[in-house]
Amino acid sequence: MSRPVDALLDFLRSEEARGVTHIHLDDQAKELLRELHRRARAPKGDPARPASVVAETSTSAPDSTLASSAPQPTPAFVPAVSAPSGASAGEKIAALAAQAENWDPARKLGTLRTTMVFSTGNPEADLMLVGEAPGYQEELQREPFVGPAGQKLNDILKAMGLAREQAYISNIVKFRPATAGQTTNNRKPTLEEMASCLSFVRAEVEIVKPRCIVALGGTAAEGLLGLTGSVSAMRGKWYEFNGIPVRVTYHPSYLLRSTSVRDKRAVWEDMMEAMEKLDMPISERQRAFFQTK
Structure with missing residues (x-):
């Protein structure tokens, strides 16, 4: 709580x-x-x-x-966010999203765009995935992790035996970070921008009550856990956020840029750790994914 x-x-x-x-x-x-x-x-x-x-x-x-x-x-x-007591998890998440639309601590920064992108998926999921902030495609569709990075995330979930709709997917920052003359280019959110929205992430975790959180990328790990450094140094161990175990892995967009099978295997090892934490079965075929010969 x-x-x-x-x-x-x-x-x-x-x-x-x-x-x-x-x-x-x-x-x-x-x-x-x-x-x-x-x-x-x-x-x-x-x-x-x-x-x-x-x-x-x-x-x-x-x-x-x-x-x-x-x-x-x-x-x-920074005021506390709230959700109606006695409501369903879905209704509580909808109430949070309504508050986020005009969230003054984020809007008054003057460094974020105006379209709010909140979350998607099952508000009672065992698995919660957290990224950094909406990008160009997310802003257009008003949904986290769409476009190429979203498809890569869908592929990862499918390999785990999960549909996108079975997980809860969110971002640390609820607005796309702005740049001068911005078109399709995106940038990493600042610490100030992440701090302005962190109350929502806390509230989301409290409502969803996931059994496991996966932080996608170094920025998400920084905003959620206060970690700094490379993802390669962060991954491979368990952390905690509000009492929930957290695993850090590479962002799906990193996998789109990388040609290394080793990187793909690293992400898969992190997701198998999450599967084990969730008591999900893992077949021998799954364990062999992206193994180098």
Whole structure:
């Protein structure tokens, strides 16, 4: 379950990505942090005190003793996303998508395009796949992983014995990163852009409750897990996001560019690890896919 502190951490990461080193805290925010500190220091077994305040956007004047490196006033606290209680998983995901359409923390950056692309697939899937951001084809069709990269992902799922509709497919960022004079070219989202949408990913995981997440590509691993470096160094081990096991593998678009059978085998080994985590049967024929002789 998402905690109030998760929204705070998402906000702080987004500010750090912008280069902000100091922020203003109003009295409510200070009291919330004090309450979290008291809970952390309370002896085990002691009942936690109910939170008496909720973090909100401050309308008070800045504290003159706290400085900000940003030339503009500190942006509003990233609000928590919500879904209707008692609704089905599909209805909850639809509610999140409706909120994302006009998500101010992402739109106010001025670096993302306006068409929102949320998710596709089964909102109660055991397997969740997470990419980085929509591209040209995704923006046109308003669905993650379509076009050549989407077809490659479909082929991978088919080799696993799954239809696209059986998995839940999403992205860290819900809008296509913009560039000057942009046509079909795409770019990697920034840390700030990823942080602005991470609350949705947390909420999606909470609703879908997948048994396993696969991060597709280094950018997805960076946004989801805070990892940096090469995918080759990230893969081959299990991580965790909100209590869910996560495997990192190459993005399908990388496989379209690579001519190496070794890369294809690496992705397949990662997907077999996911299959084993999901208690899916793996045949000898499947185990032999892309093996070099």
